[in-house]
Amino acid sequence: MPRSDLTREIIVELLKQPGIKQADIARMYNVSPAAVSQKLKKPGPPAPTKGAYKLTETVPWSVDRQYRVSPFYRKLLNHLEYMENGEKDLTRDKRKRLSLFYRELEEYSVVVEFDPSIPPGPGNAGGGWRYVPRTEADGDLIIRVNEHTEMTPRDYTLWKMPKIRPVYEG
Structure with a gap:
């Protein structure tokens, strides 16, 4: 059963960790990768992207x-x-x-x-x-x-x- 306590803020913080990807978060929270992606599309601070800044x-x-x-x-x-x-x-x-x-x-x-x-x-x-x-x-x-x-x-x-x-x- 998927965990409902996963928020966009949690996803953004986890993505800041070295080597963590959306698929890893989906497995950790027992949700689909699409569910993680959908939560990231909600309004809020931008998700971290590699190489986005110096x-x-x-x-x-x-x-x-x-x-x-x-x-x-x-x-x-x-x-x-x-x-x-x-x-x-x-x-x-x-x-x-x-x-x-x-x-x-x-x-x-x-x-x-x-x-x-x-x-x-x-x-x-x-x-x-x-x-x-x-x-x-x-x-x-x-x-x-x-x-x-x-x-x-x-x-x-x-x-x-x-x-x-x-x-x-x-």
Whole structure:
């Protein structure tokens, strides 16, 4: 028997999760894929679509060009791409880098912080980024929220350590 508690809002939120498709939601809620599609056609905020906007438009910092050359920034964009699109579109190289990035964050119990006053250094050509020790206030985020960070409610989902991580065997 189909579950009646499935709403358009639930569908939209589930579609934001990496790798979740309308057919998956239909199975989870024991409804037809057509029922999911029909609920999405109802008025409300637009359903997420892959590639509908640039990833750089969703970062919670105002990042000048000089800070975009940092490996930290590239790792964070890779994370964002994974959170938005799942693993299937990741290149082998991005899968490897993300796997190592997540392992590094966990092993050293750190998060990434952005602050324009951080000077350039080895492995951080443009400056502005660094690892800082994880604190209780960081929760399950991979970034440090500070005065340079403007988080939306959705950002608190996007910048979490993913429960399912890219698999790299190399």
